[in-house]
Amino acid sequence: MKAKNEKPVIVAGGGIGGLAAALALARKGFRSIVLEQASLFGEIGAGIQIAPNAWHALDALGVGGLVKKEAVFIEHLLMFDGVSAEKVIDIPLDARFARRFGNPYAVTHRADIHGSLLDGCKALPELIELRTSARVTGFEQDASKVRVRTEKGDIEGAALVAADGGRSVIRERIVGDPLPPVTGHMCYRAVLNIGEVPKELRLPAATLWAGHNTHIVHYPLRGWKLFNLVATVIGKHTSGGHNELATPQEALPFFAHYCDQVMKLMRTPKEFRRWMLLYRQPVDNWTQGRVALLGDAAHFMLQYMAQGAAMAMEDAVALGVAAEEAGGDFPQAFRAYQDMRIVRASRVQLSANTLVGMIFHVPDGLERLVRNDIYRGRSAERYYDALEWVFSAPEYVRNFDAKRGAVRSPRSNEPRKAASRAPARSTGSRARAALPARRPPSRQRASRGR
Numbered sequence: 001m002k003a004k005n006e007k008p009v010i011v012a013g014g015g016i017g018g019l020a021a022a023l024a025l026a027r028k029g030f031r032s033i034v035l036e037q038a039s040l041f042g043e044i045g046a047g048i049q050i051a052p053n054a055w056h057a058l059d060a061l062g063v064g065g066l067v068k069k070e071a072v073f074i075e076h077l078l079m080f081d082g083v084s085a086e087k088v089i090d091i092p093l094d095a096r097f098a099r100r101f102g103n104p105y106a107v108t109h110r111a112d113i114h115g116s117l118l119d120g121c122k123a124l125p126e127l128i129e130l131r132t133s134a135r136v137t138g139f140e141q142d143a144s145k146v147r148v149r150t151e152k153g154d155i156e157g158a159a160l161v162a163a164d165g166g167r168s169v170i171r172e173r174i175v176g177d178p179l180p181p182v183t184g185h186m187c188y189r190a191v192l193n194i195g196e197v198p199k200e201l202r203l204p205a206a207t208l209w210a211g212h213n214t215h216i217v218h219y220p221l222r223g224w225k226l227f228n229l230v231a232t233v234i235g236k237h238t239s240g241g242h243n244e245l246a247t248p249q250e251a252l253p254f255f256a257h258y259c260d261q262v263m264k265l266m267r268t269p270k271e272f273r274r275w276m277l278l279y280r281q282p283v284d285n286w287t288q289g290r291v292a293l294l295g296d297a298a299h300f301m302l303q304y305m306a307q308g309a310a311m312a313m314e315d316a317v318a319l320g321v322a323a324e325e326a327g328g329d330f331p332q333a334f335r336a337y338q339d340m341r342i343v344r345a346s347r348v349q350l351s352a353n354t355l356v357g358m359i360f361h362v363p364d365g366l367e368r369l370v371r372n373d374i375y376r377g378r379s380a381e382r383y384y385d386a387l388e389w390v391f392s393a394p395e396y397v398r399n400f401d402a403k404r405g406a407v408r409s410p411r412s413n414e415p416r417k418a419a420s421r422a423p424a425r426s427t428g429s430r431a432r433a434a435l436p437a438r439r440p441p442s443r444q445r446a447s448r449g450r
């Protein structure tokens with residue numbers, strides 16, 4: 001296929017955001033070169049949640065079917081009081097949910113989602129060039145091109161998409177804010193074999209246990225073969241490191257106030273990986289001429305909404321749409337991309353940084369009882385209404401393959417109410433939603449009582 005652009009778009013970073021950006025551009029006929037600093041394209045071994053809006057983005061990128069192969073289509077989003085073990089929130093992810101949001105909710109291994117995006121890119125070699133050991137260090141631009149500096153020399157392109165993550169070097173030039181400050185938020189992660197997991201916790205759900213200053217999330221992975229465990233705490237920032245080895249002796253005391261049901265699980269891993277979590281406040285500009293930020297580089301957020309990768313993929317889809325509509329005029333496309341994305345992504349960023357943390361992490365005394373009282377007995381429809389703004393994919397994601405009609409007014413990203421209930425583009429995932437989630441053999445007999 002002949003590319004629409006003579007000079008390539010340079011994409012800095014080959015994570016979920018960068019690969020998604022290259023794919024979205026390719027699906028609109030634009031050629032790109034992805035520069036990844038690591039010697040291999042890959043993702044860390046841990047789980048990720050895929051909400052309906054993320055499925056719409058994956059479908060737009062043409063890899064939804066690949067990701068579905070190993071994903072587990074869970075049946076509930078649950079929140080338990082970590083102290084009393086009371087079930088406080090139960091959001092059913094059944095056919096009603098899939099009808100409402102046009103797609104189901106699933107969980108998967110990060111390597112499966114990243115690997116599917118990588119396969120999608122590799123299937124389009126005439127439009128996407130993938131380079132490893134290619135660290136971007138800066139850029140220069142003029143009216144007709146951008147010169148991207150790497151440790152191995154300069155590369156000239158029509159535009160630069162900075163998908164180089166939360167510590168983006170390119171962001172420094174555009175936004176000018178310093179590296180994200182230490183926050184005290186950190187998490188302990190482990191991936192277990194399903195056989196190691198206490199039977200009563202093998203729930204077909206993304207399950208969250210909430211306690212003061214902490215929460216614990218778990219869900220099954222890889223067709224119920226694996227089990228993802230993430231325990232988050234706000235404490236003293238021990239170092240700025242990612243993915244460092246941590247002992248149970250270090251992690252467990254943070255969760256000493258939790259009930260035994262979940263501590264049984266917490267005592268299972270022989271070791272954890274410790275992550276120091278960073279985030280940024282939203283900013284009102286992600287672009288500068290031929291350069292645009294995308295994904296965590298644009299809107300680095302805490303993981304509490306489980307939407308960071310979803311937002312990066314939605315960004316990518318919007319970028320593809322904007323590039324097509326601007327006919328390859330990238331400065332114009334980037335302005336339109338920012339208008340499409342900045343309010344929605346910032347809303348998720350703010351919600352993740354503050355609101356949700358306040359629900360999960362309330363003190364163990366009266367605040368905990370008030371929190372439980374607020375949510376106890378809430379109907380599925382009330383939760384669906386509250387989540388509509390985030391789980392309903394924007395129109396430009398749902399209709400990626402269709403030409404857009406009238407130009408949307410800048411910054412009006414709210415999904416249309418009627419559209420959110422309209423039939424989804426992807427029938428595959430909706431059909432899948434009607435099926436029961438794959439369960440571990442032991443759970444087929446086990447009682448759901450807790």
Ligand SMILES: Cc1cc2nc3c(=O)[nH]c(=O)nc-3n(C[C@H](O)[C@H](O)[C@H](O)COP(=O)(O)OP(=O)(O)OC[C@H]3O[C@@H](n4cnc5c(N)ncnc54)[C@H](O)[C@@H]3O)c2cc1C
Nearest residue numbers: 013015016017037049136165295296303306307308309310
């Ligand atoms: C504990 C935790 C749980 C999460 N759970 C979820 C979830 O359930 N659902 C969800 O949607 N999101 C989740 N997220 C968020 C999600 O992981 C991120 O938002 C997403 O991975 C961001 O992708 P990205 O491509 O923008 O950045 P990154 O994943 O950081 O990728 C950046 C890439 O750029 C490369 N790079 C960096 N600098 C350079 C450079 N100078 N030159 C070249 N390459 C460079 C890096 O090596 C990397 O490959 C979670 C995050 C955490 C920490």
